[in-house]
Amino acid sequence: MARSSELPVPCGAHTRACRVGAPAEACLKAKKSRDDSRLSTLDSLRHGGSSSGGTRALALVLFASMLPAQTLQEAETLWKARRYQDANAVFQKLVAREPRNSTVRVRWGRMFLEHWQADEADRLFNEALELKANDAEAMLGKALVSAELYGGNAADFAQKALRIDPKLVEAQELLARLALEDDNQTKADVEAKKALVLEPNSVQAKAVLATLDWLADKKESPWDPHAAKGYETAGHFFMLNRRYEESVAFYRKALDLDPALDSARSQLGLNLMRLGRDAQAFEQLKTGWDNGFQDDATKNSLTLMESEKNFVTFKTDRTVLKLNKKEADLLHPYIEAEMQRAIAVYEKKYRWKLSEPVKVEVYPDHEDFAVRTLGMPGLGALGVTFGNVIAMDSPSGRPPGSFHWASVMWHEMSHVFTLSMTNFHVPRWFTEGIAVHEETATSPEWGDRLGPDEIAAIKNRQLLPVAELDRGFVHPVNPQQVVVSYFEAGKICDYITEKWGWDTILAMLRDFGASDDTAGVIRKELKVEPADFDRQFLAALEGETKRTVENFDRWKEAVKRVDAALAGRNYDEVIRLGNEVRDLYPDYVEHHSVYEALAKAYLAKGDKAAAVQQWERYVHIGGRDPDTIMLLAKELTAEGNRPEAAAVLERLNYIYPMRTDQHQDLGEILLGQDDARGAIREFQALLAAKPIDMAQAHYDLARAFHLNHQPEDARNELIDAMEIAPGFRPAQKLLLQLSGGEQDEPAIKK
Numbered sequence: 001m002a003r004s005s006e007l008p009v010p011c012g013a014h015t016r017a018c019r020v021g022a023p024a025e026a027c028l029k030a031k032k033s034r035d036d037s038r039l040s041t042l043d044s045l046r047h048g049g050s051s052s053g054g055t056r057a058l059a060l061v062l063f064a065s066m067l068p069a070q071t072l073q074e075a076e077t078l079w080k081a082r083r084y085q086d087a088n089a090v091f092q093k094l095v096a097r098e099p100r101n102s103t104v105r106v107r108w109g110r111m112f113l114e115h116w117q118a119d120e121a122d123r124l125f126n127e128a129l130e131l132k133a134n135d136a137e138a139m140l141g142k143a144l145v146s147a148e149l150y151g152g153n154a155a156d157f158a159q160k161a162l163r164i165d166p167k168l169v170e171a172q173e174l175l176a177r178l179a180l181e182d183d184n185q186t187k188a189d190v191e192a193k194k195a196l197v198l199e200p201n202s203v204q205a206k207a208v209l210a211t212l213d214w215l216a217d218k219k220e221s222p223w224d225p226h227a228a229k230g231y232e233t234a235g236h237f238f239m240l241n242r243r244y245e246e247s248v249a250f251y252r253k254a255l256d257l258d259p260a261l262d263s264a265r266s267q268l269g270l271n272l273m274r275l276g277r278d279a280q281a282f283e284q285l286k287t288g289w290d291n292g293f294q295d296d297a298t299k300n301s302l303t304l305m306e307s308e309k310n311f312v313t314f315k316t317d318r319t320v321l322k323l324n325k326k327e328a329d330l331l332h333p334y335i336e337a338e339m340q341r342a343i344a345v346y347e348k349k350y351r352w353k354l355s356e357p358v359k360v361e362v363y364p365d366h367e368d369f370a371v372r373t374l375g376m377p378g379l380g381a382l383g384v385t386f387g388n389v390i391a392m393d394s395p396s397g398r399p400p401g402s403f404h405w406a407s408v409m410w411h412e413m414s415h416v417f418t419l420s421m422t423n424f425h426v427p428r429w430f431t432e433g434i435a436v437h438e439e440t441a442t443s444p445e446w447g448d449r450l451g452p453d454e455i456a457a458i459k460n461r462q463l464l465p466v467a468e469l470d471r472g473f474v475h476p477v478n479p480q481q482v483v484v485s486y487f488e489a490g491k492i493c494d495y496i497t498e499k500w501g502w503d504t505i506l507a508m509l510r511d512f513g514a515s516d517d518t519a520g521v522i523r524k525e526l527k528v529e530p531a532d533f534d535r536q537f538l539a540a541l542e543g544e545t546k547r548t549v550e551n552f553d554r555w556k557e558a559v560k561r562v563d564a565a566l567a568g569r570n571y572d573e574v575i576r577l578g579n580e581v582r583d584l585y586p587d588y589v590e591h592h593s594v595y596e597a598l599a600k601a602y603l604a605k606g607d608k609a610a611a612v613q614q615w616e617r618y619v620h621i622g623g624r625d626p627d628t629i630m631l632l633a634k635e636l637t638a639e640g641n642r643p644e645a646a647a648v649l650e651r652l653n654y655i656y657p658m659r660t661d662q663h664q665d666l667g668e669i670l671l672g673q674d675d676a677r678g679a680i681r682e683f684q685a686l687l688a689a690k691p692i693d694m695a696q697a698h699y700d701l702a703r704a705f706h707l708n709h710q711p712e713d714a715r716n717e718l719i720d721a722m723e724i725a726p727g728f729r730p731a732q733k734l735l736l737q738l739s740g741g742e743q744d745e746p747a748i749k750k
């Protein structure tokens with residue numbers, strides 16, 4: 001009963017997000033390090049503890065206490081020399097001596113921010129603001145922390161700082177940077193020029209203006225900052241725009257001017273890793289690390305590269321597939337076949353031929369995947385595309401049923417096409433919109449369903465105008481906005497495809513490739529003003545979702561009652577109420593779905609046919625729970641409906657191929673249907689999934705080989721079976737049959 005209050009469990013942020021290269025959903029990440037010892041060092045010093053700083057820390061504190069009165073200047077000098085621990089000790093003293101001085105806390109916070117400890121920095125800025133509510137520098141600190149974490153309120157803080165101190169150039173520079181991160185080029189230009197009014201030599205303002213030129217493929221820019229930190233900023237924006245080769249070139253340029261700029265070196269290493277150049281990446285990251293640049297991204301990336309030995313790579317002429325050794329045998333056939341199918345379908349659909357093979361890397365440990373993508377663990381995304389390299393979670397790395405690996409793979413693969421077709425000029429919202437559109441275009445059962453976050457956003461009219469949709473990905477005001485932005489972008493692409501046709505999508509891609517902006521492309525290809533497009537699209541979307549949006553609260557209330565009735569075994573009530581409300585929100589196939597409740601009630605009343613009907617609806621709408629899917633398959637098999645049972649099990653392979661029973665059952669059905677190749681695939685998967693009865697699995701595979709006229713392979717499997725179970729009669733029998741039948745069966749059909 002109590003569980004019903006947990007309803008509904010949204011498919012939510014963690015199942016939705018995909019990323020194209022840039023740290024769009026970095027706000028989702030829970031900052032988490034694999035090894036917090038380094039992080040806690042400064043922390044314990046700050047609080048005067050000695051937990052991990054050890055004797056050295058204690059010595060530093062003692063040493064500091066023997067010094068004469070310390071000054072902020074001393075702390076700053078030590079900090080600039082990267083003697084963080086020493087600087088920290090001085091800051092500690094200063095704060096103890098001047099507890100009401102907000103400036104000391106702000107500067108201390110800035111050091112923490114530079115030392116990759118944004119949380120600690122934020123606390124210090126908050127303390128400073130408690131001491132002095134109108135401390136512009138503290139407000140700027142808040143803005144920088146928020147920007148660092150890609151939070152949605154960085155601009156608000158920066159503007160507040162500027163209201164307090166209109167000459168605070170760093171806040172103005174930040175506004176320019178944030179605007180460009182949102183891909184709002186006009187605003188970035190305006191904000192950067194305001195910064196130049198405050199400080200004509202502002203490197204960061206010039207870097208933003210120059211980057212605008214460079215992003216538009218102008219070779220020269222009058223704003224070229226000719227400064228290492230300026231090129232570092234350009235590298236950042238090319239990374240955000242997924243233009244990794246150019247990003248790498250800018251970081252190299254920065255390092256040529258200032259080899260000690262290890263923040264740029266670390267980013268250079270991460271981008272080289274994204275491009276799959278692991279040896280070069282390792283060299284840069286290791287150099288940075290040895291120089292003392294030891295942020296989490298650097299550390300985790302080095303750790304990940306050292307774990308390469310756990311992976312194995314499979315190559316064909318079009319595909320490269322990297323899998324963890326422990327699951328490679330099981331996943332290899334499924335994922336490689338799907339990669340080839342997706343490439344073939346998309347080459348026709350996008351009328352675009354890929355010049356290089358596509359690489360897919362599959363990570364069973366989600367934290368490894370997150371490191372691979374951002375350099376940080378804790379990312380909410382499931383897949384990410386860097387040019388022709390896709391990294392994604394393994395189906396084994398997520399709770400069964402929460403992740404549709406094939407849908408994610410097709411989604412990412414479409415990025416490979418839209419990125420290469422536009423030479424990486426496609427805006428975030430459009431590449432994501434197409435990718436989400438492709439999930440359901442591939443199969444109507446794939447893709448994510450209308451979730452509670454999307455319903456709320458439609459109801460509260462929180463969808464973004466199309467021309468500003470990138471903001472929802474890059475600087476979301478909350479994690480839900482990312483999820484909703486994916487949904488909205490996908491629906492926009494559905495809408496354009498329905499109303500203008502797929503060719504219009506291709507024309508838009510060509511325009512974006514020629515550096516046109518969203519508003520211009522909408523006007524040119526759809527022949528409407530962006531604001532009119534928003535109105536038309538919203539009207540269509542609201543019409544399509546009206547029933548669910550209007551009845552959502554009623555449905556939610558009713559589902560709680562359905563759940564309670566089920567727990568109380570009041571099956572008649574489950575059936576009455578469930579049937580009444582199920583179709584008010586037919587897309588809901590997560591935990592506590594009405595379909596599953598109804599099926600349970602029908603089963604309890606002995607009406608199997610009605611239960612099967614509910615499960616059928618559930619899987620066709622997109623329900624993914626492996627247990628429910630297996631129940632349906634078993635029931636269909638028992639009824640003798642083997643083709644449908646096979647289809648249901650094939651469906652499960654696309655969601656969660658890790659169980660043994662699904663491969664056993666599907667192999668058996670396919671064998672019965674004389675589909676020898678299908679049966680071989682399934683029984684090989686069964687063996688790779690390591691079932692309890694290995695002898696039976698070898699025997700099953702032998703039967704499939706036998707059916708496919710591969711007597712040698714069949715014989716080897718039978719020998720394996722009998723080595724495990726010497727008295728295994730069916731295996732003995734088939735072996736005899738194979739040995740005796742050889743002369744009778746000389747022709748091997750292929």
Ligand SMILES: [Zn+2]
Nearest residue numbers: 018019432435
């Ligand atoms: Zn995506």
